Amino acid sequence: MNIVVCCKSVPGLVTDLKVGADGKSLQYQSQLLAINECDEYALEEALVLKKAHGGQVTVISMGGIKSQDVLYYALAKGADKAVRVDCDSHDPRIASTALAAALKKLEFDLVLTGTQSRDTLGGQVGVAAASLLGLPFAYAVVGIEVQDEKTIIARKELGGGRFADVELQLPGLLCVQTGIQPLTFVPPARRIRARQQPVRSFSLGELGLQAEPLAPKGYRILSVHPPERSHQAELLQGSAQEIAAALLTKIRESV
């Protein structure tokens, strides 16, 4: 079974996040990109499926040259091939269009992604790309059972302790839920070695896409701001003992 895993490159540890001077964008100094954690679970699941059923795992990410770090990380974990799409858009319609165009160039039975990225929290690109390609899909998948070369059963979460089993004819796309497999550790030496492996890259032009129809449309970002808080939390200060005493009083008067 050949699997493509979509792994978004997201800013790593960001400690200096602030709203930009235009009031409509976010700025931060972090130059390090890390694999989006939700997508790392998809990668782990792909590697488990490969071990059980054979085939190749191709990892794909979108963004500039720096996003290749995420691809090398995935190669170090055990992915066989890496593909980068030179598209740096946070717009889900654009990102899914570019992803779908790239997927058309690859051979696969199954596409795996996470459920959402930690920066835009949209959760759209996987299902949207599947729709563009006419692939069957499922969201928030917690288990994958391979029936035969052309059929899988995905168990997906519905919330509140309910699940659904869905049968999909391959090729298909699954957005896997966090926790589907444990995350594994990659030794640094393997991460360094992985940087020797080639990365295939696609420009938008090579994917037959033009920049202009890919511009965001239909909306305007008015402002970016810290969330409005419905109320101000009362902040307790003092020694641990003083805080503990105050907390205990508040807990006891509440029950």
Add this chain to the structure above:
Amino acid sequence: MAREILVLVEHAGGKVDSVTLQLLTAGRQIATQLNTGLAALVIGHQLDGVVNALKDSGADKILRVDDPALASAAGEAQAHVIAQVARQIQPRYLLIGYSLVGMELAPAIATLLGINAFTNCVNVEMREGAVTVTRPLFDGTQHADIALDESAVIALQKGSFAPLEPSTKEAAVETVAIDSKNLPSRSKLLAIIEEPAGDVDIGKAEIIVSVGRGVGNEDKIPILVELAEALGGVLACSRPVVDVGWLPRERQVGASGKTVTPKVYLACGISGAIQHLTGMRDSHRIIAINKDPNAPIFGVAHVGVVGDLFEIVPALTKAAKEAKAEGD
């Protein structure tokens, strides 16, 4: 009349999900300001119970797509059905719940219709003549306000709006025919599985001590267990703690776990991702202990401690034990 506001009804086992009534509130507010109607779309099979439950929900009309083919329809076919209906009635906005069910459909419907979807929205309102959505970024530490210039799918978080008050005016029910012969058939629903109840029901507890990723290590969980015991409460957690296997799923609070409203919710090392807040924001008193003063959990907490939970928690456990000993 201007193009309507359409709400997608989420239902399971013949019951309407609470998010639907919240979507109707949001939809009614926009519909009133745009001087248009509010319709609720329900798709599936054998929908009499669901449609009856919606009649006094405050929608002007109910669009019913009831077809045997939909009994086993998975996401792809459902999205095609909803897109078919949307092409017929051309709604101005389609409101969907930001739930695991809604998130399978919203991007697919928007893609099929060639319009934008805005997911994870915490608010939708008219602002300076434009429907404007608010949605979080970066783990919820920032919010973006986005004005919509075209029709769109809007997926709203649970709890963003109160449920719409029942109406004395009964909604008209319209049956919408769809082309069920040509639906995508490469995926189908086989079964719904209910997870058996565990030995603890965190939904019934008065005091919940909830632990998040900030605990850092499985070895540290007993410190929280001890606090829960000393306070006479139960231990719960956020999703990452379940994902790494430190606590079982029955302990999970949040969108994909349980919704709880205890008298005291003590969040220890929980940053407050939206999915978590959804499951606990209506607790009577929320106390948060977190190292990061910017953690979104402080946005819903009534009492906050910015500090190291490994200092505060043992001190609180000790204080609770001493108080109990004195009381006995």
